[in-house]
Amino acid sequence: MPELPEIEVLKRSLEPRLAGRRILEVRIHAPALREPLDRRSLMSLAGRRVERLGRRSKYLLVEIEQGATLVIHLGMSGRLTLAPVATELEAHEHLSFRLDGGERLRLRDPRRFGLAFVASTDGLEADRHFRHLGAEPLSPVLTGGQLAALAHGRRGPVKSFLMDGRLLVGVGNIYATEALHRAGIHPSRSVARIGAERWQRLAEAVVGILERAIEEGGTTLNDFTDGAGQEGDFQGSLAAYGRAGEPCLTCGSTLRRMVQSGRSTFYCPRCQR
């Protein structure tokens, strides 16, 4: 589910309600998500105060006093919400933090593709999950020249390139699909056959789509909500993703679905070249 816009929306919704709060108790209900949960370091957060929230790629960063950061990744089906302490334990609730003020921060993740771990705030960039991450597309704002430079000397389809987190982070299957449609570029086009003008259009499309999705509260297909349980609205603005057989909003041609590297891709055969 969650790509950059969803994590950014989650961060913004939680930040004002978490900053300054103290964690009173940590509960762990599962041995592992995508990786084993480190009980000791998670439990060590009890008694400590949340300082601020951040985001890197699709990781939510909860900075805790004394130099620790709680890192949360939602995988495909994760949901992180704040709820009154008395709320019953739900199915697939794997981890929760009771806070002063009577609320609990709860992580649910049916498929368990997500992650939760504690890392040193100073050493975050050196952590194995972060070490190989590429550029953030929104800060600073991605440019066509930057995309061209990242693609220099490479081959392969532009959609795989956009989704390669070692080069550029935050763009997953939905937003790569949407950005290529908006830029009028076929997902299979080789990056070796994209010129300056197309790179510029693509950079603007990526930035435009991500910013608009954030404004609309993210895309909710099945699972995503912000920290208050509020669903996003951007699914209503998707021009290509999930619309095979429906008319292109630009030219009226019938949109198609293809499979690329095992992922569904949707495109317009007429206006994406």
Added chain:
DNA sequence: CGGTGGACCTGCTGGC
């Protein structure tokens, strides 16, 4: 260098 296919896991949908 790059692509494909599979693995991880549960839940939902659509077809029969």
Added chain:
DNA sequence: TGCCAGCAGGTCCACC
């Protein structure tokens, strides 16, 4: 009604 196949927003790995 039930069963089964296929599919899902992410990552990581082995293999060609």
